[in-house]
Amino acid sequence: MYKYDNIDKTLVDQRVAQFRDQVTRRLNGTLTEEAFRPLRLQNGLYHQRHAYMLRVAIPYGLFNSKQLRTLANISEKYDRGYGHFTTRQNIQYNWVTLEDTPDILADLAKVEMHAIQTSGNCIRNITSDAFAGVAADEYVDTRPICELLRQWSTLHPEFAHLPRKFKFAVNGAKEDRTVMLCHDVGIELKKNVVGELTANIYAGGGMGRTPILGSLIKTELPWQLLPSYLTALLRVYNRFGRRDNLYKARIKILVKALGPEEFSRQVEGEWLHLQNSDDNFTQVEWDRVAKHFTKPPYKTLPMLTTEHILENVSEAEATAFTRWLERNVKPHQVPGYASVILSLKPHGTVAPGDATTAQMNAIADLADKFSFGELRSTHEQNLVLADVEQAELYELWQQAKKQNVALPNVGLLTDIIACPGGDFCSLANAKSLPIAKAIQERFDDLDYLFDLGDISLNISGCINSCGHHHVGNIGVLGVDKDGEEWYQITLGGEQGNDTSIGKVIGPSFYADEIPDVITNVINTYVNHRSEDESFIQAYRRLGVAPFKEAAYQNAKKKEKADAKSAGESV
Amino acid sequence: MSDANSTPSSLVQSHDEVLVFPKGGNPSLTSNKWQVWNGSQDEGGLPALDLVSHGVLVPLVWWIEHHHEMDVIAKAKNGQIGVWFAADDDILKHAELIEAGKQYWPLVAAYFPLFRDGRSFSTAALLRERLGWTKEIRMIGDVLIDQLLQGARVGFDSFALRNDQDLGVALKQFDLYSVTTQNSWRDKRTLLDQTQ
Numbered sequence: 065m066y067k068y069d070n071i072d073k074t075l076v077d078q079r080v081a082q083f084r085d086q087v088t089r090r091l092n093g094t095l096t097e098e099a100f101r102p103l104r105l106q107n108g109l110y111h112q113r114h115a116y117m118l119r120v121a122i123p124y125g126l127f128n129s130k131q132l133r134t135l136a137n138i139s140e141k142y143d144r145g146y147g148h149f150t151t152r153q154n155i156q157y158n159w160v161t162l163e164d165t166p167d168i169l170a171d172l173a174k175v176e177m178h179a180i181q182t183s184g185n186c187i188r189n190i191t192s193d194a195f196a197g198v199a200a201d202e203y204v205d206t207r208p209i210c211e212l213l214r215q216w217s218t219l220h221p222e223f224a225h226l227p228r229k230f231k232f233a234v235n236g237a238k239e240d241r242t243v244m245l246c247h248d249v250g251i252e253l254k255k256n257v258v259g260e261l262t263a264n265i266y267a268g269g270g271m272g273r274t275p276i277l278g279s280l281i282k283t284e285l286p287w288q289l290l291p292s293y294l295t296a297l298l299r300v301y302n303r304f305g306r307r308d309n310l311y312k313a314r315i316k317i318l319v320k321a322l323g324p325e326e327f328s329r330q331v332e333g334e335w336l337h338l339q340n341s342d343d344n345f346t347q348v349e350w351d352r353v354a355k356h357f358t359k360p361p362y363k364t365l366p367m368l369t370t371e372h373i374l375e376n377v378s379e380a381e382a383t384a385f386t387r388w389l390e391r392n393v394k395p396h397q398v399p400g401y402a403s404v405i406l407s408l409k410p411h412g413t414v415a416p417g418d419a420t421t422a423q424m425n426a427i428a429d430l431a432d433k434f435s436f437g438e439l440r441s442t443h444e445q446n447l448v449l450a451d452v453e454q455a456e457l458y459e460l461w462q463q464a465k466k467q468n469v470a471l472p473n474v475g476l477l478t479d480i481i482a483c484p485g486g487d488f489c490s491l492a493n494a495k496s497l498p499i500a501k502a503i504q505e506r507f508d509d510l511d512y513l514f515d516l517g518d519i520s521l522n523i524s525g526c527i528n529s530c531g532h533h534h535v536g537n538i539g540v541l542g543v544d545k546d547g548e549e550w551y552q553i554t555l556g557g558e559q560g561n562d563t564s565i566g567k568v569i570g571p572s573f574y575a576d577e578i579p580d581v582i583t584n585v586i587n588t589y590v591n592h593r594s595e596d597e598s599f600i601q602a603y604r605r606l607g608v609a610p611f612k613e614a615a616y617q618n619a620k621k622k623e624k625a626d627a628k629s630a631g632e633s634v
Numbered sequence: 635m636s637d638a639n640s641t642p643s644s645l646v647q648s649h650d651e652v653l654v655f656p657k658g659g660n661p662s663l664t665s666n667k668w669q670v671w672n673g674s675q676d677e678g679g680l681p682a683l684d685l686v687s688h689g690v691l692v693p694l695v696w697w698i699e700h701h702h703e704m705d706v707i708a709k710a711k712n713g714q715i716g717v718w719f720a721a722d723d724d725i726l727k728h729a730e731l732i733e734a735g736k737q738y739w740p741l742v743a744a745y746f747p748l749f750r751d752g753r754s755f756s757t758a759a760l761l762r763e764r765l766g767w768t769k770e771i772r773m774i775g776d777v778l779i780d781q782l783l784q785g786a787r788v789g790f791d792s793f794a795l796r797n798d799q800d801l802g803v804a805l806k807q808f809d810l811y812s813v814t815t816q817n818s819w820r821d822k823r824t825l826l827d828q829t830q
């Protein structure tokens with residue numbers, strides 16, 4: 065993985081010093097809270113409901129065991145013994161103090177980490193495929209470009225105060241695991257017919273209040289020209305994006321208002337003047353960065369079949385281990401290796417994506433022992449050991465079980481993406497975590513979950529949609545009605561190559577109704593599915609009607625009961 | 635797209651002193667010789683320049699309307715008029731006017747209606763990169779200490795800070811970083827510096 069050179073080291077150290085000075089000025093009152101707010105946000109420091117929250121960058125989700133141990137130490141020393149992995153592949157701490165933050169950043173800098181631009185109206189941490197460099201379906205390893213873009217965007221002066229936050233995702237595999245179309249800019253890397261690395265650019269996607277999928281605005285852009293093209297794109301957005309209304313300030317609104325063709329034309333007009341500038345990447349820079357993303361010292365190994373892998377597994381464990389192989393182990397580019405997803409969604413979990421100090425330290429040990437000391441964080445809030453020998457999968461599974469990170473629920477109904485919700489976040493209208501827990505408790509039967517197959521369920525505590533409910537097959541959105549917490553259901557969302565925005569099925573529900581509603585929706589799928597038909601396929605075939613009817617079957621009874629008890633005619 | 639903040643009826647009050655940081659030079663403080671005028675607060679037109687020792691920065695929209703008037707041309711030729719751009723002024727649409735202004739204006743300025751409104755960063759970048767403006771560009775409006783570094787890198791070389799800002803702390807902002815990872819008006823990114 066990428067290793068800082070003197071430039072990176074110096075920059076991150078100087079950033080710590082700059083932020084330390086800003087915190088000092090805030091604490092002595094010479095910097096107002098209003099002026100400090102964007103400064104702290106650009107360093108990942110939020111003020112949440114109860115305390116400060118610090119979001120630490122994990123650029124494109126790649127980190128190592130030493131860094132994870134530092135993250136574990138920080139959780140113990142400055143927080144409450146856990147960290148929370150986010151959908152943008154970052155980790156955040158919920159209980160830090162303003163006073164401690166400069167010291168935390170200094171600790172991070174020692175292991176080549178930082179919190180730069182993990183929040184605020186600037187270019188955010190760039191995300192990518194958690195399996196970049198190892199995925200069997202990959203056509204381009206996105207990591208060198210991601211790293212070059214990380215450097216280009218870090219403390220970019222012109223785009224430090226954009227109309228709103230700005231998120232990049234970079235995909236280079238056949239299957240999109242980045243939700244590319246739901247980003248302000250999606251960069252799809254490909255090789256052209258003569259083998260040159262080029263990018264297709266999608267702009268104007270996003271979730272939140274107005275979910276919109278990105279539009280293709282540029283094809284086959286040579287990789288070297290990404291900085292000049294993206295400068296042109298961001299300059300158009302910076303100058304003409306709306307600033308009068310927070311909810312209409314994202315680039316998706318500008319692209320929609322102008323139309324993708326006109327937006328693209330304006331970007332091209334700007335780019336004409338920039339495309340030959342020395343803003344562009346050079347081969348020297350590529351070489352400097354790409355040498356860190358060479359393959360680890362893989363052994364020459366035979367490709368093992370599942371039968372081989374199961375050879376020495378006891379009968380008592382065979383079923384559970386096979387389940388884990390099916391759900392949590394992914395194919396690899398190199399024979400004899402596999403990638404393993406460690407589930408941070410054990411049933412009854414406090415919060416999807418949480419890892420305790422002890423778990424983080426233990427997972428760092430697993431990375432050292434089984435995967436060249438490297439890790440990935442995923443969009444789905446799990447962790448990945450990307451380079452595991454197939455022959456060691458059984459041993460890894462046994463050790464992962466001891467840490468409660470081996471539940472074979474990856475991609476299943478209980479692999480829930482959820483935001484922190486009203487328990488932590490001051491923006492939230494409703495809680496998310498108890499809903500996630502209640503659903504996991506309701507669907508605690510692994511046999512049943514296995515039978516249901518791939519289903520994504522995403523929960524957001526407010527319209528900002530940090531839990532990405534729009535792209536869940538089943539989405540749950542917390543809404544506020546007259547000071548009460550209600551939950552709205554969307555169906556039909558999907559991430560991946562057929563990324564779709566789910567549709568709201570109707571009026572919202574009470575929190576305690578949600579497990580029943582989900583059960584009814586799931587039962588509808590089970591009752592109507594054809595053989596091998598996934599939930600989303602069945603939904604697309606059947607349409608919303610049967611699911612909607614099932615979802616409201618109890619609600620109707622309840623309405624009637626309420627009406628009767630109130631003495632009204634039904 | 636217009637919004638009320640971009641063309642303020644009353645301007646943010648700046649310090650008496652202005653911070654100057656020429657490209658290739660050192661930051662220092664100097665007395666402010668330019669009054670920022672919003673184009674309407676004096677009903678009689680331009681402030682009475684004869685009575686004051688400084689020049690006046692007029693809004694672009696005012697210049698567009700009045701730059702053919704004899705007394706305006708006279709004052710401009712005398713180096714007493716500069717132009718400031720509102721955050722929503724599309725300066726590229728007025729490239730010819732700005733080209734012509736190069737012969738009169740000793741400086742131009744770009745206005746920050748709110749410190750976290752970054753539109754004028756792009757204005758400065760375009761003035762330097764595209765329109766070939768080589769003289770002073772001043773950051774005016776809601777200019778706070780922690781926006782100076784970005785301003786200095788995109789093309790500003792003078793800074794009229796909001797009047798509650800500590801100029802001593804402001805002066806120290808420009809040497810916080812010895813490396814950069816992208817090009818700017820002031821520096822090439824550190825790697826390019828080393829390889830070229």
